[in-house]
Amino acid sequence: MFHILVIDDDRNARRYMQALLEGEHYTVSTAGNGLEALNIMDGVHIDLAILDIMMPGMDGMEFTRALREGKSDLPILMVSAKQLPADRKQAFMVGTDDYMTKPVDGEELLLHVRALLRRAKIASDRRIEIGQVVLDYDSMTVTGHGEVQELPQKEFLLLFKLLSYPGRIFTRIQLMDEIWGSDSDTGWETVTVHIGRLRRRFEGWEEFEIVSVRNLGYKAIKKV
DSSP: OOEEEEEOSOHHHHHHHHHHHHTTTOEEEEESSHHHHHHHHHHSOOSEEEEOSOOSSSOHHHHHHHHHHTTOOOOEEEEESOOSHHHHHHHHHHTOSEEEESSOOHHHHHHHHHHHHHHHHHHHHTEEEETTEEEETTTTEEEETTEEEEOOHHHHHHHHHHHHSTTOOEEHHHHIIIIIOTTOOSOTHHHHHHHHHHHHHTTTOSSEEEEEETTTEEEEEEOO
């Protein structure tokens, strides 16, 4: 069972989220600030942290920065009353994985939690299963339809990235930065070339599709 840590200095907010999550059979611990949270994490394994920004002692930004500087990849969902784009941008820059604004809709919160835990499982297992198709990160292979295809590194990383976040639109620049690196001399046009190769390679496979989003970029769609 997943263990979720709720970090908020508002007792009522903690109680609400704890009851909501325990109603979905998650194990829940709570803390009033980042320092309390770090003490809890010293003693138990945590699968996901949900935290506020404005807290005494150690706020949400400081807590997130401390984890990322310590090389922790713990999934973090930041829930805050701060709604300005600059606040969201700062949260993502220090390392949060997702961001919601208060007041929180319980059903939406649970959807965000499930999505983050699913992505974390993909990252730890290093494989994606779509029906009978399996993407194995360690061998850079795609298995399905009675064959095993070993893909070139960039093609595999591109496909794995898109299928890790089905339905999410990635711009060509985003994909260039993440797959080739922000300091690469290669132009973004190479993303288009690699997408074309992937489409030809998996033409006729009904399990997934890579879709072009006009003037934006690409997204993957799971069909099973």
